[in-house]
Structures are given as structure tokens and as C-alpha cells.
Amino acid sequence: MTSSEITFPLQLARTMRFTLGAPRAFTVSPDGGRVVYLRSGSGTDRSGQLWVLDLDEDTGPRERLVADPAALLGGSEERLSAQERARRERSREGSSGIVGYALDGSAELAAFALSGKVYVAGLGAGGARALPVPGPVIDPRPSPDGRHVAYVSKGALRVVGVDGEADRALAEPEDGHVTYGLAEFIAAEEMSRTRGFWWSPESDRLLVARVDDSPVRRWWIADPAHPERKPAEVAYPAAGTPNAVVGLHVVDLDGTRTEVVWDRARFPYLARVHWSSYGAPLLLVQARDQRSQLYLAVDPETGATRTVHADEDPVWLELFPGVPAWAPDGRLVRITDEGGARRLAVGDRTLTGGQLHLQSVLDIGDSDVLVSASAGAEAAEPETGESHVYRVNELGVERVSEGAGVHTAVRSGRVTVLVSATPERPGTTARVLRDGKEVAVVENRAERPVLTARPVLTEGGARRIPCAVLLPTGYSESDGPLPVLMDPYGGPHGWRVVAAHHPHLTSQWFADQGFAVVVADGRGTPGRSPAWEKAVKNNLALSLDDQVEALHALAERFPLDLDRVAIRGWSFGGFLAGLAALRRPDVFHAAVVGAPVTDQRLYDTHYTERYLGDPAQSPEVYAYNSLLTDEGLSHAAEQVRPMMIIHGLADDNVVVAHTLRLSSALLAAGRPHEVLPLSGVTHMTPQEKVAENLLLLQVDFLKRSLGL
Secondary structure, eight states, X not given: OOGGXXXXXXXXXXXXXXXXXXOEEEEEOTTSSEEEEEEESSTTOOEEEEEEEEEETTTEEEEEEEEOHHHHHTXXXXXXXXXXXXXXXXXXXXXXXXXXXXXOTTSOEEXXXXXXXXXXXXXXXXXXXXXXXXXXXXXXXXXXTSSEEEEEETTEEEEEETTSOSOEEEEXXXXXXXXXXXXXXXXXXXXXXOOOEEEOTTSSEEEEEEEEOTTSOEXXXXXXXXXXXXXXXXXXXXXXXXXXXXXXXXXXXXXXXXXXXXXXXXXXXXXXXXXXXXSSOEEEEEOTTSSEEEEEEEOTTTOOEEEEEEEXXXXXXXOXXXXXXXXXXXXXXXXXXXXXXXXXXXXXXXXXXXXXXXEEEEEEOSSOEEEEEEEOTTOSSOOTTOBXXXXXXXXXXXXXOOSSSEEEEEEETTEEEEEEEOSSSSSOEEEEEETTEEEEEEOOOOOOOSSOOOOEEEEXXXXXXXXXXXXOTTOOGGGOOEEEEEOOOOSTTOOOSOSOSGGGHXXXXXXXXXXXXXXXXXXXXXXXXHHHHHTXXXXXXHHHHHHHHHHXXXXXXXXXXXXXXXXXXXXXXXXXXXXHHHHOTTTOSEEEEESOOOOGGXXXXXXXXHHHOOTTTOHHHHHHTOSTTOGGGGOOGGGOOOEEXXXXXXXXXXXXXXXXXXXXXXXXXXXXXXXXXXXXXXXXXXXXXXXXXXXXXXXXHHHHHHTO
């Protein structure tokens, strides 16, 4: 098949949404002499490789391949343990090969796991080798001095010399419910904490998480396509049920263990851990209702903790990448919601105001803090979908990134890797800057899409809801009004209206099938203000109101046929699509409902309770936010709208029970619908043919349902 014959659905699937071949996971060495990153060999190669870009100021930049899985495995097929597969599912990692790495303090040594083994690679001389340690191995990390590698195997935290000698267990599980050095389900899925151990700056001890999941209720996920296989046992902490018990220990290299003590009954969530040479080990622990949290400094000798700062919020407290952390002068760096804005605080000073909406801390330097942020409520001009990089210090705020787009960065000392995506240019560009001047561009080997996205970024309605509108390629006004496809995520942590090209490709493909596609980020989505995000407290269904408001407002400016409106979505977007078909059949005429959360009591604690509280204390809130108790189930026959419900049978995040219960409720109410079960598919859909055909089947359903 020639490139001209490749369809977009096939290309999207083969390239894993055009992520293959693109450089990612950048690290800059402390001396600014090299940039380390991952990249696969081509735009269709799923196997990640470890690369180095040397930044010699005299000879210029030079790229080197440090570790290639194909060579290291000698052509053998990669083997993954069940725990490693679960880790990748939590991080939505669908590729293979080297998918992560860790460095020593000077960025001279890298460690990574490949096919269940530990590999180390010298980044100066190059060359990777396996260490003879028991497997399967998870999350190997070198000590800052580069002399040891700690890793997890079969629930035990182990350490080995970089020469492969003196391998030993530092903490071994007491039973099958206990692990040392791993993040529990909730931390990995909802807190973005994927690690379970942290080296001391002196390389003489570690902070190690101990997880006991024995209190967590067990679910059983079977594969009906393979009745000969036993169901998989999953410890799933559903809303209102017990979580895993998480503790923390200081563990010396001789195995001596000291428990870290805090009020775990009041603050059971270990959300963040930071250990640098600028201060004592720093923890962020949250109450279960997530309305209070403590920043704790740990005494490594005794395990005692002292409160450095405390936060409270009447709605909930958000977690952010990069914080909390110590600045080089020992002040606490954090992000806080104050005065209607999301601000950067260093010590007792707040350094940003309402003009910025902080998203993350990227780097903390001697004289400034590098952050990512979008325009805040007090910004002079709206910047729909944009995210920029800023330098912040006592003197003010300076934008580092230029031009409309979505920008982020990695920095160390004088060297910054600025990664940018723009609406006009496909993919991302990774520019290497020294003292603000470009010295290199990291090669991006991702494929160029066979179509071009042309989103119109705008705002809709009295609430100025961020929107993207996509019309068919070559559309002219004489073609008349178009059937509409709403294509949202629409929920917390899901930002869909972005000033970048690739995130709109699938929407453009749907548009090219004859639709006007509308993407709207209503209340509950990130990027506007704390009040915007927190408006959905106790009412996730509020997101539907904003979809309707945006649709009607945009119809005044775009060729939208409001008599033919469909909606599609996945995960929260699937919930929103189901909600639209059931509660607003006057607006929506068909829905594709993908992996929907239909019964909030079946979703996890940290996410669901943040928005809806404890189901035992507020059952009416859960009922209102459920599709199963929806009054739309009993609507008159003329209000019934076609629904295609799609779900992966192997999904351990939004389990297929959500769809089965919805289907049963619809059947009992006499409401026709279609169910598309995906055998062996998880919450992701990385399988090439599945991903390709899902798009084709959705278009067929939408055209049939709207009478096109």
C-alpha cells in the first residue's frame, strides 16, 4: 500500500495518534552538556529507543543512539509482567521498547527496564548492558552518585551495584497484599504519582512507599472471548469503599528501616514526595475529602515529620506537576488557588497574579522559577487554547515561548528544551536553547498526517466557553447548513480546545465525512480559573449545559443544522454523550457513548469523591450524576435517540459493568440501542485494527442515525 492509499483511520492507528517517532521524555544534564530523550525509529515503529544529543559548544550538537531494544533483545519478543502492563495502563503508555528511564545526579548513567530486565547505559561512552538480577523488574533508578541501582521485583525493593554485584532486597513484602516501592492504583491513576521510592541526595538511603491493598475490595475481570482463562483479580477502590493503606519508610542500604510518621488516619493520601539537597524530604499528604492537605518535612533519622504549610479549600485542592519542592534557598515552592486565580507561591510570597492560570512548575532555578500557564481571568486578551512557558521571579513575569500554541519545557542551568505545538504546523518542535538562543532542533520522525486540521478557535455563549469548530475541507457557504457532531471530553483534567494541530485531526476527519464538528470545553475542564474548574462540584452534569449553550451560540455564526445534532465521547466524554442522549433529546439526535462512567459508585475513590463526596453521605448526588437512574430512561418513544455504546471488555479503569448496567436499564425501559464490545481491549485502544475500525463504525452509525 502506497502512502497515498493510506486512509486517515489506518494512519492514526499505525502511528499511535502520530506520537511514534516524536522525541519525548527530555532531560537536560546539570552541566548543560547533553539532552537525553526517548524516540522510536520511525513514525510507525512502536519500540522506544534511548537517545542523547551532545551539546559541545565548540563542535556543535551531535545526536547519538545509546540503547536500541532490537539490538539488546537480539530479535526476541519483549515480555512484560502483569504489574508492568498495569503500570503502563495507568500512564496510558501504549508503545513498547524503552518507555521510561532514570538518570544519576550528573546524567552520566541511565537505567531502564526492558522485557523485565534491568539495563544500565553510560551516556558518555555509550553502550547498554543488562544486570544479572532477579526479575521481572519494574522502575529501576540509579542512585545520584551512580554507584547503585534500586528497582522493584515481585513487590520487593532491591538494590544492586552498577557492576551487577551485591544484589539484595532492602524491603520484602510480608504477604501477597503488600508491595514496597510501587505506586498504588489510586496514586498512579488519579494523582499522577507513578513512583514508589526516592533516593536521598547522598545516595545512602531511600524513601520507600509500603502499600497494603488487603482492605481494597476485589473485582474480577473476565475475557468472555476466552472462557478457558481465569478472570483477572483486580483490587479496585470504588467510591465509598476502602483504599489501600499507604505508608512510608526511610530505608538504609543495609536494610535498616525507619517508619515515617504522620496522621495517616486524617491524611491517608500520599500525593507527592520530593527529596533534594535543598532541604529535608518533603511530603504532600491529603485528607480523603481532598479539602485539606499538609506539606510535611521529614527527619530521616527518626521518621518524625513537621508541618511546613497547610492548605484548606471548601471545594477541593488540586494537585500539580512539579510541586511541592524546595527552592535552592530553602523556601517552599507551591501552586495555590487564591483570590480567584491559580498562583505561584515561593515561601511566604505570591509571585503571580490573576493574569496567569498556573498549570505546573517546570524547573526551579537559583534566581527564577520556570512554569507553564494559560491566560488567567484578568488577562488583557483571550488566548483560546494556548499554554505558554514563563520565567517568574521577584521582579516579575517573562514569557519564554512565542507564538500561538501549546508550549512546555525542560530546563537545567543555561539549557532549555522548549517543546511547541501550533495550530498551523503538524506535530511538535523541540528546540534546544542555550541562554535563550537556539543551538539545535531535535529531529522529529513522526509521520505527516494525510489530512490537515483547520480548527477555528473561538468562544461561545454568555460564559465565553472555549470552542473549536471544524468544517469539511473545501466547504463553501453555498453548501448550506451541515449536520453537527459535538466531539467533547468535557470533564476535569481533559483539555480539548487547544491551539495545536494534531489534537484536532480526528475531529477534522469526522468533519470531512460531512459534519460540522464542535469541540467545547465547558465548566469543569482546565485552563480558565479555579472557579471554572470547581463549578462541577456535586454536579458533573453541569458540563452538558455548557455543551448546549456553546452549540446554540455557535449556530449564529457557523452553518450548523440544529435539526441534526450528534455527540460522541470516550470516558468522561462517553458519560457526557450518554447524558446528552438521555436528558436532552430535544437537542441531541444520536450519541456514540465510549467507555462511559454510567454509575459513579463504580468509579474510584480519589476521583469520584473529589467531585461528588461520599456516596453514603450524599446518595442523591450520586443518583443525579448517574445514567442508570436517569429520568430520560422513561421518556416517551418519540424522544428516544439512537445510542451506540462501546466498551473494552478488559478495561480495569472504567470496567465494562458500566456499559452492561446501562444496557440493561435501557432494555428494561424499552429503549433501543447498540452495544459494541471490544474483546481484549482496555481503556486505551492501542490495537491497530481496533483503533482503525472504531472510527469507521462510528461514522456509519452517525450517518444512519441522522438519516444522511
